[in-house]
Amino acid sequence: MVKAKGLARYRAKRDFSKTDEPSGEHDVGAATRLRFVIQRHAARRLHYDLRLELGGVFKSWAVTKGPSLDPKIKRLAVEVEDHPLDYGDFEGTIPKGEYGGGTVEVWDRGYWAPEGSQSAEQMLRKGELTFALYGVRLKGGWVLVRLRSDRDKSKRVNWLLIKRRDAFARAGAADAALADDRSVASGRSMAEIAAGTGRRARPFMRKGTGRSPPAGTDKSSGSHGRSAQRGRSAQRG
Numbered sequence: 001m002v003k004a005k006g007l008a009r010y011r012a013k014r015d016f017s018k019t020d021e022p023s024g025e026h027d028v029g030a031a032t033r034l035r036f037v038i039q040r041h042a043a044r045r046l047h048y049d050l051r052l053e054l055g056g057v058f059k060s061w062a063v064t065k066g067p068s069l070d071p072k073i074k075r076l077a078v079e080v081e082d083h084p085l086d087y088g089d090f091e092g093t094i095p096k097g098e099y100g101g102g103t104v105e106v107w108d109r110g111y112w113a114p115e116g117s118q119s120a121e122q123m124l125r126k127g128e129l130t131f132a133l134y135g136v137r138l139k140g141g142w143v144l145v146r147l148r149s150d151r152d153k154s155k156r157v158n159w160l161l162i163k164r165r166d167a168f169a170r171a172g173a174a175d176a177a178l179a180d181d182r183s184v185a186s187g188r189s190m191a192e193i194a195a196g197t198g199r200r201a202r203p204f205m206r207k208g209t210g211r212s213p214p215a216g217t218d219k220s221s222g223s224h225g226r227s228a229q230r231g232r233s234a235q236r237g
């Protein structure tokens with residue numbers, strides 16, 4: 001089968017005889033909408049890996065403190081190498097000593113969409129990606145803003161992840177989103193995943209049985225536009 005392009009950096013960092021992480025060779029189910037996943041990763045430091053499907057790969061950022069629902073809080077998001085789409089189903093433990101050694105949990109997943117008149121590719125090049133998430137946990141408008149690289153002497157490309165103001169924002173509740181810390185794919189805690197116990201993760205990306213859109217990720221539950229506001233008002237009234 002044809003390997004996805006742009007994954008050379010991903011593969012070069014990993015020894016697939018030692019890690020259970022996918023090498024990008026599993027068949028991924030087609031989707032009419034772009035998918036995203038956030039993986040909670042207890043590596044040397046706990047962080048949250050945001051992955052947005054684009055051009056057949058996952059554009060990826062390591063969000064050091066995790067996403068915040070407070071629009072005043074900007075969270076550092078370090079750009080990392082593109083990941084294969086089958087990575088979105090990975091939940092388990094990367095062996096100690098290997099790249100990214102530590103436990104990985106599927107913390108959120110669903111669909112995403114660029115917002116505005118420009119394409120996602122254009123906005124990424126420009127360094128300001130506005131988008132909406134339709135996840136199990138994260139919903140509504142977000143923005144990724146690239147920082148000027150001369151702020152940091154390393155070769156890292158740093159971005160800020162910021163919640164946009166809408167019905168899903170929670171002013172003053174910096175880490176409200178992070179309180180829910182079980183896997184959305186298996187219901188397991190990090191400890192259960194690390195121990196290899198409990199239910200297996202239900203796939204979202206890979207072809208096969210049991211693959212289905214996560215509950216609560218349809219457009220009406222994630223939209224924050226004017227029509228959705230009207231929809232909510234109508235439901236209340």
Ligand code: MN
Binds near residue numbers: 043047049062
């Ligand atoms: Mn990571």
